[in-house]
Amino acid sequence: MLVVADGAPGLIRAIEELWPEADRQRCAVHRLRNVLAKLPERPGLHERVRAAYWAALDTATNPAEAEAGLRTLVGELSGAYPSAAACLADDVAALTVHLGYPLRLRRRLRSTNLLERSLEEVRRRTKVIGRFPGETSCLTLAWAIMDLVIAGSRGLGLTLPERHEIAALVAARSVLQTAEQIA
DSSP states (O other), X not given: OEEEEOOOHHHHHHHHHHOTTSEEEEOHHXXXXXXXXXXXXXXXXXXXXXXXXXXXXXXXXXXXXXHHHHHHHHHHHHTTOHHHHHHHHTTXXXXXXXXXXXXXXXXHHTOOHHHHHHHHHXXXXXXXXXXXXXXXXXXXXXXXHHHHHHHXXXXXXXXXXXXXXXXXXXXXXXXXXXXXXXX
């Protein structure tokens, strides 16, 4: 239903080819880092932009509201910082997809942090090992990392009302697909 990824063009193309019906959420953390990297180091500028960015995503109740807030920030940046504004304006709709999902899950669904944590753990452990002595040690490490990911995703368990909300999203999506097929 939902794929959360950074903005790599090849990855976006692969997602669109493999899961054309899936929603694609642009990692909000990565996008903010991209925008801040295009801003000069001026006192308070990064903090102000960061606060406005998260306020647009955190206070919105739906994707349209968040998009409006982000476009306001784009407008504020466009005069003095056109490259930062262009960076933020690129793919704004994909930054707000998580707002269509259950409220409790939205913060988790807006970034790739859970995946990145597991990859960082792999890097940390393999740097020490250098080279695996055999297949078993590699599989053991892979299992340990998967165990961390599973432990980190425990908060993603769905309550019954959230299951109903997800089921409604699935049903609405299938109605749209059926209507498109008929037309």
